[in-house]
Amino acid sequence: MLKVRLPDGSVRQFTHRVRPIDVAAEIGSRLAKATVAAVVDGHVVGADTPLPSDGEISLRLLTNKDPEALAVLRHSCAHVMARAVMRLFEGVRLAFGPTTATGFYYDMDLEHSISEDDFPAIEAEMAKIIKQDEEFERIERPRDEAIALCRELDQPLKVEHIEEGLADHPTLSFYRQGEFVDLCRGPHIPRAGMIKAFKLLSVAGAYWKGDSSRKQLQRLYGTAFFSKADLEAHLKAVEEAKRRDHRVLGKQLDLFTISPLVGAGMILWLPRGAIIxxxxENFIREELVRRDYEPVYTPHLGHVELYETSGHFPYYADSQFAPIEMNPGERYLVKPMNCPHHVxxxxxxxxxxxxxxxxxxxxGTVYRYEQSGELTGMTRVRGFTQDDAHLFCTEDQVADEFRGCxxxxxFVLETLGLTDYRVRLGFRDPASDKYVGSEESWQRAEASLEAVCxxxxxPRLDVERGEAAFYGPxxxxxxxxxxxxxWQLGTVQLDYNLPSKERFGLEYTGPDNRPHQPVMIHRAPLGSLERFVGMLIEHFAGAFPLWLAPEQVRVLSVSERAESYGRKxxxxxxxxxxxxxxxYRAEKLGGKIxxxxxxxxxxxxxxGTKDMEQGTVSVRDRIEGDLGAMTLEKAIEHLxxxxxxxRVRQVAKSSVRLIETAEGSEY
RNA sequence: GCUAGCGUAGCUCAAUUGGCAGAGCAGCUGAUUUGUAAUCAGCAGGUUGUGGGUUCAAGUCCCUCCGCUAGCUCCA
Structure with missing residues (x-):
């Protein structure tokens, strides 16, 4: 006998084998019709997945009101899209088709190069499939049969995935919808007709299994919703977000520009952007003084040997500007990092x-030759300035210094009202050999870092393996x-390696009058000023808090008669x-405002003349509007x-969210 | 770097099938003298990203390079 506990606390008992949809039907026929999927003991399953025959489970039925249901819908829509593409083009080999935070994609390999011109045809075919309202039918097969089926379907990528990625799965599941059968973990919506609104968004290349040495597939992006209104609201939100893109606002507000003649990825800070x-920088400088840092200056070049010693030159040769050779054997590198100079x-x-x-x-301004396809406005550039610092301390001081950073x-982020960030602990990938330093020092570094964090x-602290720098976590x-x-902004990195004998061999004399090796901490609260300001532009949608605003006040004369008063x-x-x-232009006040x-x-x-007579100014606040007339002294004091x-008075809320929903399907 | 798309005036965008490059804003000049989100008029602004090719004719078609956009890969 199965006991099913529902969210309202009620418990239903079943003596026969049931599926979530059967439980729904028992509660009401309308609920059964609206059921998209279900959550059983925290796991999303299909509405037709058989429940255990006995024991006790918690069950939550998902309808189109639940965010988890949206992911299920989107994954099903990815299948519909793949099916449509297979109907329209020959030789389509399917790869992965998961959901994302805001939609879905499907990677596929086919001869025809899909462009946006093909979207209307694909969408029309999808609409036909959805109109047929066929069921998604789950099929399970043992490994060998599954492989044979994928071979029969002429899906070599799926065969490869079963053989490699899913090597430990004794049985595999497929979903069938009409002529379309796809290896898939699921779950899916009961019927295609539940997809009420969808749209193909873009097409891009994507490497098979994310490996740039493997074949490049075509990735088709789309999104889907339970209603047309939801789709329209989403598209509108994306449009609004684009309007506050820092590249758009940077142009409108005269903050920065990029000239191809100077070079791609090189930011020219216009006067207004330079003020921000x-x-x-002044804000950071004050903090540095408070926290007992010592400012230094170092040159923009260094001998290649300096970076050979640090390891940066051999390790990042591909993404550096080539060395400048002055005389045979005399080579300089435009600095890609400040640490060796500080060392x-x-x-x-x-x-x-x-x-x-x-x-x-x-x-410290550094230069890195980022791949051309990576450059993005201010957020990914080839020349940038870090609010850098390097701390040299004893082993015993590491935790306190790390915490201080x-x-x-x-503090810096919160002063700017930036509270919506996550902290990623980048640890080493034990399977990789790209790291320098001993096993023991890595373990020590990772352990102390995690303890402090x-x-x-x-906020939202998580450990990510393989995200460490080559010299430390x-x-x-x-x-x-x-x-x-x-985007990665601030960073604090622990380094037991640059100070080591194999690198720079740093030492200090301890109380025992013997040499010891210091520990280094690399840190930059803002990270790169370019990227940080790019982020800030979007964060404030260009409306900076008063202390950062390039132009804090504008004096507007009502007419020419008030001009000289205005100038005073x-x-x-x-x-x-x-x-x-x-x-003081001969415009109407409304135009100037x-x-x-x-x-x-x-x-x-x-x-205007009234202010001139009374010795006042009429203050207009960008947010609140007209605050009325007041004395200049009072107005200045206020500002x-x-x-x-x-003070941070207004922050632009992000309309496109990185949502917490997990990726929908693994195959 | 890879895949796809794009590049027209300072900015945002038009230009039927290959057939005389255009508008709004910004700019300049003049008029207007204005009290809380656009005053009016005139003028000027271009070798259509670069270099080549096809054609009687190229913004439009083909190739090269540069740059931009989306995504992938990378990110000290």
């Missing part, structure tokens, strides 16, 4: 344990951009260290207070 950057500052004299921790900080990063209760602060793509106000604001400009609003200027001081406290 320099304010951030040489450490080595400039003998160090005592009394000198430690030594914290050397520099806004994490705290500074967290756990104790600090960092790290904690990365990762945020998503307005289109849901994740402007001068006084400038004298009060506010970033101000005046708009509109221009200032579009440039996201936080405050507008409107001056200076907002600047001093670095």
């Amino acid at each position: 950057r320099s304010e951030l 040489m500052i450490y080595k400039a004299r003998r160090r005592s344990y009394r000198d430690l921790p030594l914290r050397l900080a520099e806004f 994490l705290e500074m990063t967290r 756990r104790e600090m209760d960092l 790290k904690a990365d602060f990762v945020v998503a951009d307005c289109l849901g793509r994740e 106000i402007e001068a006084k604001l400038r004298a009060a260290h506010l970033r101000v400009r005046g708009d 509109r221009d200032a609003q579009l440039m996201k200027i936080p405050y507008m001081f409107v001056v 200076q207070d907002e600047i001093a406290t670095k």
Whole structure:
């Protein structure tokens, strides 16, 4: 006998073998019709999956209201799409077709190169399939039969996957819908007709099993919903997100530009963007002083041998600008990292344990030859400045220093109202040989790093194997951009290797008057200023908090009669260290306000003849609108207070989310 | 780097089948003197990313390179 516990706490008993859909039918025929899938003891299963014949389970029926159901729907839609493509083109070999946070894709290999021009035909075929409203039927087969079936279906990629990736599965499942049979773990929606709205979005290349040495397949992206309204809302949200893309806003607000003549991936900071950057740098500098860092400066070049010693040159040769050869044997590298230079500052004299921790900080500009297809606005560039620092400390100081770095990063992010990030602990992949250093030092480093992070209760902390730097484990602060793509910002990395004898052989004299090896910590709270500002542009949708705003106040004259008064106000604001400009054009006030609003200027001081007579300014707040007339002194005080406290008044909410839903299917 | 798509005025975009390169905004000039999200008019602005090819004729078709976009791979 099976006891089924439902979410409302009620328990139903079944003496015969039942499926979730049967449980639903017993509750009500309308529920049965609406049931998309079910969650049994925390696992999503199909509505027709037989439940155990006895014992006790918890069951939650999923309808189109549940987010888990949407993933099931999308995965089914991926099947429908693959089926449509197979109907339209010859020789389609299927690979993987999982769901993503916002839709689904299917990777396939076929002769015909699919372009967006093919989308209408594919969508029309999909619509036909959905209209037929056929069931998704689950079929299970033992391994050898499954392989034979995939061979018969002429699906070599599926055969390969069963033989390699699914080697430990004794039986495999397939889903059939009409003539279409696909190796698939499921689950699926009961009938194709449940897909009420779908759209193909894009096509791109994707390597088979994510391996760039293997064949490149065609990946077709799409999304699906339970209603047309949901689809339209989603597409609208994506459009809105695109409007606050930093590349769009950077142009509109005159923040930065990129010139092909200067070079792809090289940011030219326009005056307005440069203000944001320099304010951030000042903010970081103040924190460095508070936290007892010592600023240093180092050159942009270094001998290749320096980077051979550090290991960067051999390891990252492909992604560096080629060495500059001046004379035979005299080769310089444009620096791809600041650490070797800072190491040489450490080595400039003998160090005592009394000198430690030594914290050397520099806004260091580095150059890396990123692959051309990787370049993206400010977020992935070839030249960038890190708010870098290297800490040299004793083994005993590691935990405290590491914690200090994490705290500074967290403080900086939170000051900017950036609370929506995750922390990724990048550990070594034990199966890979790309790492330098001993097994023992890696274990020690990973253990102490994880202990500190756990104790600090960092948001959404998770360990990712294979994400370490080649010289040590790290904690990365990762945020998503307005289109849901994740970017690494701040980073704190532990390094037992550069100081080692095999590398730079760093030493300090301990209290025992004997040489010891220090530990290095690499850290950058913002990471790259380019990427960070790119993120900030999207985070604030271009409307920066007052302390960062390139233009903090704009003086708007109502008419020519108030111009000279306006210019006096402007001068006084400038004298009060506010970033101000005046708009004395022969435009109507409404027009000037509109221009200032579009440039996201936080405050507008409107001056007309009334203000001139009363000695006031009429303050308009970008967010609140007209605040009325007040004395200039009061207005300045108001602004200076907002600047001093670095107040964040408004943050653009991300409309496209990186959602927590797990990938839908593994095959 | 790979796959696919794209590149027209400073910006956003038009230009039937290959058939005289156009608009709005921005800019400049003039008029207007305005009280909380667009005042009016005129002018100017281009070797259609680069180099080659096909054609009587190329923004449009083909090739090269450069750049951009999406995704993959990479990311010290």
